[in-house]
Amino acid sequence: MSIYAVMFYVLGAVIVAATALAITRPNVMHAIVCLALSFVATALLFYLLGAPFLAVLEVVIYAGAIMVLFLFIVMMLETKPDEKILGPSRRQWLPVLALGGVCLIVMVVFLLLAAGGPGPLPLVTAAPLAFGRFLFQKYWLAVEIASFLLFVALVGALYLGRGDGTTGG
Amino acid sequence: MPTIVPYSHVLILAAILFLLGAGCAVARRNLLMILIGVEVMLSAGGLAFIGAAMRWQHLDGQAFVIFIMAVAASEVAVGLALIVYSQRRSGTLAADRYDLMKG
Numbered sequence: 001m002s003i004y005a006v007m008f009y010v011l012g013a014v015i016v017a018a019t020a021l022a023i024t025r026p027n028v029m030h031a032i033v034c035l036a037l038s039f040v041a042t043a044l045l046f047y048l049l050g051a052p053f054l055a056v057l058e059v060v061i062y063a064g065a066i067m068v069l070f071l072f073i074v075m076m077l078e079t080k081p082d083e084k085i086l087g088p089s090r091r092q093w094l095p096v097l098a099l100g101g102v103c104l105i106v107m108v109v110f111l112l113l114a115a116g117g118p119g120p121l122p123l124v125t126a127a128p129l130a131f132g133r134f135l136f137q138k139y140w141l142a143v144e145i146a147s148f149l150l151f152v153a154l155v156g157a158l159y160l161g162r163g164d165g166t167t168g169g
Numbered sequence: 170m171p172t173i174v175p176y177s178h179v180l181i182l183a184a185i186l187f188l189l190g191a192g193c194a195v196a197r198r199n200l201l202m203i204l205i206g207v208e209v210m211l212s213a214g215g216l217a218f219i220g221a222a223m224r225w226q227h228l229d230g231q232a233f234v235i236f237i238m239a240v241a242a243s244e245v246a247v248g249l250a251l252i253v254y255s256q257r258r259s260g261t262l263a264a265d266r267y268d269l270m271k272g
Contacts, residue, residue: 004173012182019186019209023193028201035205042212048173049219054234061238062212066245073249074201077256093196100188107184111177120172121179121223126231134228135235142232146239153243160250 004123007048014041026081032070039063049121053128179220186213200255200262204248211241 015038022034043058135143190209197203215234222230256262 002171002173004171008174008178012178015182016185016189019189023189023197023202023206023209028199028205031202031205035209038209039212042216045216046219049179050223051219051231051234054215054219054231057235057238058212058215061242062208065242066208069245069249070201070205073253077253077262079199079201079262100192104184104188108181111180111184114177120175121220122226123171123173124223124226126222126228131228131231135232138229139232139236142236146236150239150243153246157246157250160247160254 004048005120008045011041011045011048014038015045028074028079028081029071032067032074036063036067039067050123050125051131052125053131173223176220176224180217183213183217183220186210186216198264200252200264203264204245204252207248208241208245211237211244 018034018038018041022031022038025031025034039058039062043055043063046052046058047055187210190206190211190213192206193209194203194206197206215237218230218233218237220230222228252262255267259267261267
């Protein structure tokens with residue numbers, strides 16, 4: 001096993017552990033901190049898998065912008081920790097968990113048998129320059145549509161977040 | 170040339186992350202935690218795409234991750250604005266309390 005494979009498994013374990021911690025915290029603030037760690041580890045994994053530009057974007061957008069936005073909202077709304085994390089009854093989740101576990105096991109077996117492909121992945125890196133050229137040559141229309149989507153999201157967030165007029169907001 | 174791991178291991182990691190996110194979105198009863206679950210699911214999808222880009226030595230997979238990130242950013246902006254709006258209207262963040270229609 002190469003050193004890169006060891007790095008992959010260590011990073012994967014860190015990501016899964018941090019995400020599992022995040023989704024079980026009663027306090028949303030703790031969950032967000034755990035999730036920021038998970039996203040930073042995911043960025044390192046992206047770098048290992050040959051996408052340095054996307055690794056930087058993962059840190060900037062996910063671990064930076066999105067998590068900070070969540071933090072702002074949590075501090076603004078003054079949320080209390082949840083008394084009960086799950087829904088009405090814990091027993092109702094048992095069938096779901098059992099069937100989900102069966103699905104996961106079947107999928108793991110299937111992937112290990114079928115989708116392995118020709119051996120392990122080679123260690124190559126997509127240079128940001130080549131990636132940018134490719135993106136704007138082949139997907140320029142999709143980039144425009146994505147910018148339009150972000151604009152619509154901006155307008156929607158502004159519209160939903162406006163005051164009701166009485167507070168001057 | 171050094172190698173990393175088979176593509177199937179990347180897919181399994183992405184699937185585990187996706188299931189964690191889906192479980193968070195379904196089981197948690199806090200609106201913010203539901204949105205966090207959706208974010209985890211999107212990130213897991215991006216991980217699978219990057220592994221695929223490496224498996225087939227093609228940049229299309231990495232290009233898709235850019236668009237996934239754009240969708241995630243716009244989704245979280247609108248979602249958080251909706252949460253703030255509904256919290257202002259009803260005064261709660263618990264999804265169980267939105268039972269006006271007695272569903």
